[in-house]
Amino acid sequence: MRQWWLAMLVMLTVLVGCSDEAPPWRTKDITGLMPRLQFALTDEQGKSVSAEDYNGKVTLLYFGYTFCPDVCPMTLGRLASAIKHLDPAAQARVQVLFVSVDPRRDTPTRLRDYTAAFGPEFVGLSGTQEQLQTLTKHYRVTYGYGEPDASGNYAVSHSSAVYVFDPQGKIRLLLRDDDSIKAIAQDLARLTKAS
Amino acid sequence: MSALHPQQLAHQRARRLNIALLVWLILSPLGFAEQDLRLTDAWIRYLPGSGPMAGYFTLSNASDQPVSIVSASSPAFERITLHETVERGGETSMQSVEGGVTVTASGSVTFRPGGYHLMLMQRQRAIKIGDRIEITLRFGDNRSLTAPFLVKASGTQ
Numbered sequence: 408m409r410q411w412w413l414a415m416l417v418m419l420t421v422l423v424g425c426s427d428e429a430p431p432w433r434t435k436d437i438t439g440l441m442p443r444l445q446f447a448l449t450d451e452q453g454k455s456v457s458a459e460d461y462n463g464k465v466t467l468l469y470f471g472y473t474f475c476p477d478v479c480p481m482t483l484g485r486l487a488s489a490i491k492h493l494d495p496a497a498q499a500r501v502q503v504l505f506v507s508v509d510p511r512r513d514t515p516t517r518l519r520d521y522t523a524a525f526g527p528e529f530v531g532l533s534g535t536q537e538q539l540q541t542l543t544k545h546y547r548v549t550y551g552y553g554e555p556d557a558s559g560n561y562a563v564s565h566s567s568a569v570y571v572f573d574p575q576g577k578i579r580l581l582l583r584d585d586d587s588i589k590a591i592a593q594d595l596a597r598l599t600k601a602s
Numbered sequence: 603m604s605a606l607h608p609q610q611l612a613h614q615r616a617r618r619l620n621i622a623l624l625v626w627l628i629l630s631p632l633g634f635a636e637q638d639l640r641l642t643d644a645w646i647r648y649l650p651g652s653g654p655m656a657g658y659f660t661l662s663n664a665s666d667q668p669v670s671i672v673s674a675s676s677p678a679f680e681r682i683t684l685h686e687t688v689e690r691g692g693e694t695s696m697q698s699v700e701g702g703v704t705v706t707a708s709g710s711v712t713f714r715p716g717g718y719h720l721m722l723m724q725r726q727r728a729i730k731i732g733d734r735i736e737i738t739l740r741f742g743d744n745r746s747l748t749a750p751f752l753v754k755a756s757g758t759q
Binding site: 473474475476477478480481483484485487488512517520521523524525526549550553558560562563564565566567568584588 | 647648649650651653654655656681685687689692693694695696697715716719721722723724755756757758759
């Protein structure tokens with residue numbers, strides 16, 4: 408009788424000890440809530456690319472435009488800072504896809520020069536309105552064009568979130584403006600080790 | 603005393619201007635002031651190409667009257683407007699600020715990334731990181747304040 412109780416106790420202890428509670432993510436965990444990474448766009452060399460071309464790395468997807476002097480560079484700068492917090496091996500496993508929602512002004516060359524200002528991990532992508540709308544509908548991203556002024560300048564409103572996909576292209580995290588750079592870096596480090 | 607040769611005069615004037623500029627720059631950490639208004643931490647976020655860049659600063663108002671920043675200008679840009687980044691329901695946009703930005707009496711306002719910024723449009727010359735660009739702020743009471751804005755790297759936080 409006593410042996411049976413002992414066996415139960417040991418088994419329970421072992422079960423509790425093995426409980427595999429993964430620590431919570433520092434940023435918003437949206438695993439399973441959005442489709443896997445999928446798109447047909449044009450890269451900085453003017454070549455047609457699809458999501459498969461970017462498999463194998465942790466991918467950060469952000470929508471913006473280069474004529475945006477404040478929020479887009481601020482966000483890309485925060486991502487660049489977070490990436491610099493990672494060790495070099497992890498940095499090499501992260502890429503940022505900056506998708507322009509302003510194809511009229513953002514040519515592949517313009518995007519190439521712009522993303523170079525933030526780091527080698529940054530890639531600019533553009534597309535036709537049709538390609539953009541397919542992509543933005545997928546991830547429930549909205550964008551719109553403001554009225555042009557006398558000189559033809561116009562602002563583009565766009566979603567401010569950054570979508571993070573794991574190296575297999577599965578959606579994992581949502582990064583927002585109030586996430587600290589440290590939190591972003593910790594989650595990215597974890598994702599680069601995950602696969 | 604014999605008159606200075608025109609070339610020597612020009613040389614002397616250039617030297618004086620350089621010394622004045624040097625003194626101005628050395629004193630710049632103290633801020634650029636116009637009576638009770640002081641402008642500090644003025645910087646521009648560098649972006650490549652020909653698009654607009656953003657200017658940021660802190661303006662302190664030590665007087666007992668509110669003051670409004672109504673416009674800005676610079677020889678380096680064709681046009682500067684006051685803008686504010688606004689986030690609504692997950693969507694971000696930049697809006698022109700109508701009616702100027704008020705700095706309360708004994709208060710200050712900071713133009714910072716994600717908030718108020720000077721939208722610096724149509725650069726009139728090549729600009730690079732490390733340059734100091736003169737920008738003049740104009741106030742509702744017609745006073746103005748000019749300060750050099752330091753051009754910093756694109757990813758500056």
